[in-house]
Amino acid sequence: MGDFNQVEFGCDKLSMNTRSIVGAYDFNLWRISNQLVDIPFKGPRFTWCNNRQGPKRVYERIDRALGSKDWFSLFPNTGIKHYPIQLLDHAPIELDLHLTRNVSKKPYKLDARVFTYEECISIIRDAWRFQFWGTPSFQVARKCSRVRQHVKRWALDKRLEWKQTWDNFDIELERGMDLAIREGDDSLYTKTNERVREFARAAAVFWKQRAKLKWMVEGDTCTKYFFNWVKGRAGRNC
Structure with a gap:
């Protein structure tokens, strides 16, 4: 020592x-x-x-x-x-001889659906551009850490939006259609429709990431049913 x-x-x-x-x-x-x-x-x-x-x-x-x-x-x-x-x-x-070390916390698992959002990709690019001084390996490590922190913060804020249900979208779409028919303003319907498409794509990626291996062994029965259901919902709302 x-x-x-x-x-x-x-x-x-x-x-x-x-x-x-x-x-x-x-x-x-x-x-x-x-x-x-x-x-x-x-x-x-x-x-x-x-x-x-x-x-x-x-x-x-x-x-x-x-x-x-x-x-x-x-x-x-x-x-x-x-x-x-x-x-x-x-x-x-x-x-x-009896050092109490910090108990490691359970690692945060990032959902693959975050990478379907262009907003998240822009955050990654901006975070990666930040310059650190040091050896190349140290710079890469610090850049990865900075990207992870920014993406995690964005994903946690996005969770509130991901908690929305299809019923919420149905209500907003009905309001948008009613507004378009009565006043000729289809902005609400168009905006909500775009959010539905984005939500459907993210939901598909989310459940695909969590698909059980046994589903694949059994012929992908559950995942096929789910993706057909998502596709049907997205098509119905388009």
């Missing part, structure tokens, strides 16, 4: 320098040959900073602790706590 002065992986370094990490291969070979495992940590990722400003600033994780298989069998809850970098260029790290 201590300052190894060696970065092990690209994700352990944040820098404008895109060159390969010198010494990483030899360090990993030494660790594997000695059957040592990196002890998990909790807290900020980086433990060292060169304290320069702007693009010249470099962050690295070079302070770590390694343990053997025998060590983990005796202390299975061993962990390292990283503290923030404060007065010095290194951050303090602390070995804890």
Whole structure:
């Protein structure tokens, strides 16, 4: 445990320098040959900073602790706590034999139907254009994280609209048709009709994503019935 002065992986370094990490291969070979495992940590990722400003600033994780298989069998809850970098260029790290780690939350599952909306595609493009500084792998990771956050926020807001039922659309279409007949204004009917088409396409993608494998084994009976029903509803409202 201590300052190894060696970065092990690209994700352990944040820098404008895109060159390969010198010494990483030899360090990993030494660790594997000695059957040592990196002890998990909790807290900020980086433990060292060169304290320069702007693009010249470099962050690295070079302070770590390694343990053997025998060590983990005796202390299975061993962990390292990283503290923030404060007065010095290194951050303090602390070995804890009973470290309580953050319980991972259930991952958010994104519905495939979000990609049927041009609005969502535009959000993805705008989020991806945002520039980060660092190694190529770090830039891609940050871009993916930014896209995921923006799409998740948009999808959660869209849920209220997805909860609408076909009966709601029927009522709006009847109002739109009545308005078109009485006053010659078909804007409400046209707008609602477009929403029905969009809703039907999204619903089809949503249920296709959740189709059970056994349905396919049994001849796709359920999915065929459902898609024919959606097609019939969409056709009836067009």
